Amino acid sequence: MSAVEKKLNQDFSERLNTSGLRFTPQRQHVYDVILHKRDHPTAEEVFIRTKKTMPEISHATVYNTLDALVKCGLVRQVQLERGATRFCPNMEEHCHYFCDSCGEVFDVPLQKDSTAMPRPKGFKVDHYDIAVHGLCADCAKKK
Amino acid sequence: MSAVEKKLNQDFSERLNTSGLRFTPQRQHVYDVILHKRDHPTAEEVFIRTKKTMPEISHATVYNTLDALVKCGLVRQVQLERGATRFCPNMEEHCHYFCDSCGEVFDVPLQKDSTAMPRPKGFKVDHYDIAVHGLCADCAKKK
DNA sequence: GGACTGATTTAGAATTATTCTAAATCTTGA
DNA sequence: TCAAGATTTAGAATAATTCTAAATCAGTCC
Numbered sequence: 001m002s003a004v005e006k007k008l009n010q011d012f013s014e015r016l017n018t019s020g021l022r023f024t025p026q027r028q029h030v031y032d033v034i035l036h037k038r039d040h041p042t043a044e045e046v047f048i049r050t051k052k053t054m055p056e057i058s059h060a061t062v063y064n065t066l067d068a069l070v071k072c073g074l075v076r077q078v079q080l081e082r083g084a085t086r087f088c089p090n091m092e093e094h095c096h097y098f099c100d101s102c103g104e105v106f107d108v109p110l111q112k113d114s115t116a117m118p119r120p121k122g123f124k125v126d127h128y129d130i131a132v133h134g135l136c137a138d139c140a141k142k143k
Numbered sequence: 144m145s146a147v148e149k150k151l152n153q154d155f156s157e158r159l160n161t162s163g164l165r166f167t168p169q170r171q172h173v174y175d176v177i178l179h180k181r182d183h184p185t186a187e188e189v190f191i192r193t194k195k196t197m198p199e200i201s202h203a204t205v206y207n208t209l210d211a212l213v214k215c216g217l218v219r220q221v222q223l224e225r226g227a228t229r230f231c232p233n234m235e236e237h238c239h240y241f242c243d244s245c246g247e248v249f250d251v252p253l254q255k256d257s258t259a260m261p262r263p264k265g266f267k268v269d270h271y272d273i274a275v276h277g278l279c280a281d282c283a284k285k286k
Numbered sequence: 287g288g289a290c291t292g293a294t295t296t297a298g299a300a301t302t303a304t305t306c307t308a309a310a311t312c313t314t315g316a
Numbered sequence: 317t318c319a320a321g322a323t324t325t326a327g328a329a330t331a332a333t334t335c336t337a338a339a340t341c342a343g344t345c346c
Contacts, residue, residue: 022322058325063304079222080274084303095273101282122280129274130238131223137265139244165293201296206333227332
């Protein structure tokens with residue numbers, strides 16, 4: 001393992017710890033897999049890819065790990081269509097251009113100051129899906 | 144049926160026709176149900192509500208009808224969390240404030256000219272989910 | 287009106303996505 | 317070292333959605 005990789009794992013470990021979670025080989029492998037190919041895989045796809053380097057990993061662990069990564073802010077959970085949830089390692093503020101025909105996903109950074117949002121060349125926009133997540137007034141009070 | 148209702152059904156029927164779809168009692172009931180209580184039900188919830196006035200309707204028909212309504216632009220399909228898809232009868236440009244704790248959904252109209260988006264009183268924002276749907280350059284060419 | 291065509295509906299099976307369960311294993315701290 | 321709690325595992329269970337094949341329905345052509 002290179003020095004850079006060691007550093008990454010240390011950061012990762014600390015990130016987990018601050019959320020009360022442990023650094024485990026399984027979590028490391030899953031996170032590696034997601035960072036390695038920076039696309040928008042489903043949990044099933046992450047499972048398949050992780051099996052290549054860790055054949056004994058289970059389904060439940062992948063789900064559990066993905067939830068852990070989402071909880072400590074290392075991965076974003078993305079709902080683009082009916083069916084499987086996807087996961088995204090890009091934690092910068094960005095939006096997803098999603099092709100309803102082929103399923104391709106394009107990340108586009110949000111630029112607060114520009115009036116027109118840039119978009120992938122040739123992309124034909126049909127509609128926007130904007131969801132703001134958080135806590136409603138009542139739930140915010142309770143916490 | 145009142146004159147207003149007749150008019151609505153006529154509009155609905157025409158809307159279906161222009162998409163090559165037929166106006167059927169089942170579709171009418173499902174659409175009624177969605178318009179009546181303007182929240183964000185899942186397909187299962189729509190199924191249950193529709194059964195009250197049309198007990199013999201089937202699961203598949205509800206799914207089929209919801210897809211039809213989405214296709215002809217009368218209903219919006221919304222993915223807010225893992226699990227069931229929701230449907231929204233509000234076709235104005237708006238975004239959804241979603242409470243990750245209790246699941247409440249608030250519609251907020253998009254106002255292009257204002258700098259700060261209004262939000263439900265007391266809502267504590269965690270993160271934005273912005274998805275732009277459409278066709279990528281390659282797929283747009285093929286169509 | 288009757289036959290034909292294709293759309294729609296239905297029950298139920300099948301598939302897909304996700305969560306749950308209980309036992310085994312591992313980690314950490316006393 | 318031991319106890320407590322976190323994690324992992326295989327597989328079962330559940331939830332969400334789609335598929336299938338047969339039956340029904342609506343509109344069109346004669």
